[in-house]
Amino acid sequence: MxxxxxxxxxxxxxxxxxxxxxxxxxxxxxxxxxxIVAECGGSCSCATCHVFLEAGESFFDEPTDEERExxxxxxxxxxxxxxxxxxxxxxxCAAVRVTVPGTNG
Amino acid sequence: MTERVxxxxxxxxxATLAGLLRQAGHPGPIELFGDELDLPYHRPPLxxxxxxxxLEQWLRPMEFYQDQDITVRxxxxxxxxxxxERRVHVASGESxxxxxxxxxxxxxxxxxxxxGADLDGTVSLRTLADARILRKCVAERRRLAIVGGGYxxxxxxxxxxxxxxxxxxxxxxxxxxxxxxxxxxxEILTAHHRARGTRILTGARVxxxxxxDGRVRAVVLDDGTEITSDAVLxxxxxxxxxxxxxxxxxxxxxxxxxxxxxxxxxxxxxAIGDVTRRPLGTGTLVRLESIPSAAEQARQAVATxxxxxxxxxxxxxxxxxQFDLKLKIAGLVPPLPRTVVRGDPSAGRFALFHHDNGTLIxxxxxxxxxxxxxxxxxxxxxxxxxxxxxxxxxxxxxxAILH
Numbered sequence: 026m027x028x029x030x031x032x033x034x035x036x037x038x039x040x041x042x043x044x045x046x047x048x049x050x051x052x053x054x055x056x057x058x059x060x061i062v063a064e065c066g067g068s069c070s071c072a073t074c075h076v077f078l079e080a081g082e083s084f085f086d087e088p089t090d091e092e093r094e095x096x097x098x099x100x101x102x103x104x105x106x107x108x109x110x111x112x113x114x115x116x117x118c119a120a121v122r123v124t125v126p127g128t129n130g
Numbered sequence: 131m132t133e134r135v136x137x138x139x140x141x142x143x144x145a146t147l148a149g150l151l152r153q154a155g156h157p158g159p160i161e162l163f164g165d166e167l168d169l170p171y172h173r174p175p176l177x178x179x180x181x182x183x184x185l186e187q188w189l190r191p192m193e194f195y196q197d198q199d200i201t202v203r204x205x206x207x208x209x210x211x212x213x214x215e216r217r218v219h220v221a222s223g224e225s226x227x228x229x230x231x232x233x234x235x236x237x238x239x240x241x242x243x244x245x246g247a248d249l250d251g252t253v254s255l256r257t258l259a260d261a262r263i264l265r266k267c268v269a270e271r272r273r274l275a276i277v278g279g280g281y282x283x284x285x286x287x288x289x290x291x292x293x294x295x296x297x298x299x300x301x302x303x304x305x306x307x308x309x310x311x312x313x314x315x316x317e318i319l320t321a322h323h324r325a326r327g328t329r330i331l332t333g334a335r336v337x338x339x340x341x342x343d344g345r346v347r348a349v350v351l352d353d354g355t356e357i358t359s360d361a362v363l364x365x366x367x368x369x370x371x372x373x374x375x376x377x378x379x380x381x382x383x384x385x386x387x388x389x390x391x392x393x394x395x396x397x398x399x400x401a402i403g404d405v406t407r408r409p410l411g412t413g414t415l416v417r418l419e420s421i422p423s424a425a426e427q428a429r430q431a432v433a434t435x436x437x438x439x440x441x442x443x444x445x446x447x448x449x450x451x452q453f454d455l456k457l458k459i460a461g462l463v464p465p466l467p468r469t470v471v472r473g474d475p476s477a478g479r480f481a482l483f484h485h486d487n488g489t490l491i492x493x494x495x496x497x498x499x500x501x502x503x504x505x506x507x508x509x510x511x512x513x514x515x516x517x518x519x520x521x522x523x524x525x526x527x528x529x530a531i532l533h
Contacts, residue, residue: 055191057198059153064425066172066187070449070458071422072503091456091499098503098527 027118032079034060034127045116049109049123050074060125067110073129074109075099081121085112100128132158135435136218136226138208138374139234140164142173143403143424145189147232150432152198160200161226163218165207168258174421176261177285178451180268180293185261211378213396230435233375233386233394233401237368237419242277246339249346252362255282267361268295275299275349275359277336279306281450283365284319288452291328298329298357300349302366305332309367312463314482315494318475319452326453331357368419370405383407385417391440392430400434402427411443416462420448445509447502454478458499460506461492470517473498481505488514488532500527 026042029052033039043052053061053074062073072095078085088096088107096106109123135151137144140162148162164170172187179185195202203220210219211231219225239254241247253264264286268274274290276283279301291297299306305316320330335352339362349357370385381387381395385407392400392408403424407415422444429441447460455478463484473480481501484492490513493505504527508515513531520530 055194057149057153057194062425064421065449066174066189068174070456072499091497094499095503097500098507100507 027114027116027121029114029118030120030122031058031060032122032124033058034125043114045114045118047114049076049112049114049121051110052114053109053125058125060127060129061109062129063110065110069095069108069111072096072099072108075102075129076107076109076112076123076125077103078105078107078112079122079124081118084115084118084121101126133229133435134159134227135161135230135232136228137162137232137234138218139236139403139405140166140170140202140204141234141236141403141424142170142189142421143236143428144232144234145170146425147234147402147428147431148200149190149194149198150428151435152200154432154436154438156436158229162195162200162202163206163208163220164202164204166257166259167205169202169204171258173256174449176258177255177282178289180265180289185258185265208374211374211399213378213399216398229398231399232392232431233380233399233405234403234424235371235374235405237370237404239364240367240369242336242339242364242366244336244338246341246346247364249339249341249362250344251341251346251360252339252364254364255286256368264361264363268293270360272296273298273359274361274363275357276363276365277349278364278366279303279308279330279332280365280367281307281310283363284323284452285450286363286365287323287328288326291323291326292453297327298331298349298359299323300334300336300351300357301330301332302335303332306330310463311459312467312469312482312484312492312494314469314471318480318496319455322453322455322478331355368404370407370417372405375399375401375405383415387415388427390430390443391434392427393434400431402431410446410462418446420446422447445506447506455496456499457494457496458502459492459494460502461490461509463492463494467492468517470515470520472501472520472523474523483515483517483520485515485517488517490515504528 065071170189207221273296276299372382375386376382386401404419407417450457467484470483479497481495481498490508495502
């Protein structure tokens with residue numbers, strides 16, 4: 026099963042197995058990791074699952090217009106900002122790493 | 131500290147709180163009581179989805195609660211709170227002690243007070259069980275009447291219409307969404323629904339539902355109009371489930387009254403979610419029914435229970451999906467708003483900014499997520515905007531800010 030590495034707002038680092046077809050958000054929620062709030066449950070409606078994608082960019086689709094728009098005014102946005110509900114894990118994923126900001130509410 | 135937390139109500143607020151308490155390091159027992167039989171689930175899909183398998187979206191998988199050492203007691207109901215003994219009694223006869231009790235009992239659909247409202251084929255929508263019945267009704271019977279043009283009614287109207295159902299929405303007020311949206315948004319959404327074949331009647335008072343062989347056949351209005359339908363959804367608002375709190379002598383006023391830290395007038399009892407009336411910004415008490423509000427109050431309760439710094443106030447917001455429109459609303463729309471329109475309502479991409487002399491109060495957007503996110507920030511920070519620049523879609527949003 027692909028592993029995703031989460032660096033949390035408190036600086037701790039967690040490696041989590043995330044099944045294919047699930048999102049980086051799902052992996053965080055399932056393990057009750059702080060920082061990814063995910064109020065809308067993954068429907069790209071709320072921007073409370075904002076992460077910085079540090080490694081593994083090539084495994085994921087480009088952000089949709091909607092995701093881009095949600096991120097444009099998200100707090101602390103950076104060039105590698107993504108909504109983790111839109112980062113779907115697939116078979117080939119390896120060494121995916123995200124930093125979770127402390128600003129998701 | 132091994133204080134025992136009992137959470138009454140396994141909806142979004144209660145289940146979120148249980149997870150967040152463990153996340154924050156609460157070491158004591160956490161028990162979550164729900165009177166439904168299903169594990170805690172996402173409610174928004176109930177009015178937005180239709181296909182088999184899309185309705186049931188669990189908030190967390192079942193193993194989550196085991197892993198997090200959260201006891202979930204489903205299908206049982208708390209019937210009394212003994213505040214002196216700090217104990218609750220459940221319908222099955224057991225009782226449980228608490229150090230902190232959190233009431234997250236939610237709301238129930240307001241019943242339609244007319245003859246015939248109990249006919250088979252008449253449903254309301256709050257629970258997963260309700261949604262399963264509604265889907266079956268709509269799938270078998272091809273004409274749906276919806277009493278109430280609120281968000282639930284319009285979302286179901288959209289998804290049913292998109293699946294080929296004949297839909298009529300009956301609204302008592304002069305416009306749909308009269309209590310929650312601006313007149314302009316009501317007008318735009320009415321046009322959007324009508325253009326897709328939904329019949330919308332406003333200023334229409336339902337006097338009875340008529341039926342045959344115990345099944346609903348028509349909605350009857352006070353002017354004699356009969357709307358033939360095989361199924362009727364009643365979506366005329368919700369009432370707070372505060373009876374348990376009221377019976378225990380907690381302060382209630384159309385909801386359980388709490389402060390900005392989720393505290394009731396009993397230091398051992400908190401309340402969160404749709405059931406509360408709480409102070410927002412100006413101090414007036416409001417009862418909000420939304421996921422973000424439930425989540426915010428869950429965070430307040432965590433801070434109170436853990437003795438952490440109180441959380442900062444958030445701008446209320448919510449979302450709705452209707453056909454191709456992804457609506458996102460931030461702030462509370464004032465009764466007589468001054469409104470700037472940005473974008474093109476007829477193309478389904480727009481934002482309505484409501485302001486008071488340039489100070490932004492609320493934004494209602496459709497398929498314009500950037501405007502929503504910017505608006506929410508501007509409201510939180512009290513940012514003043516230039517209405518003329520904001521109305522010009524070619525001017526970047528940031529350039530509409532007055533410094």
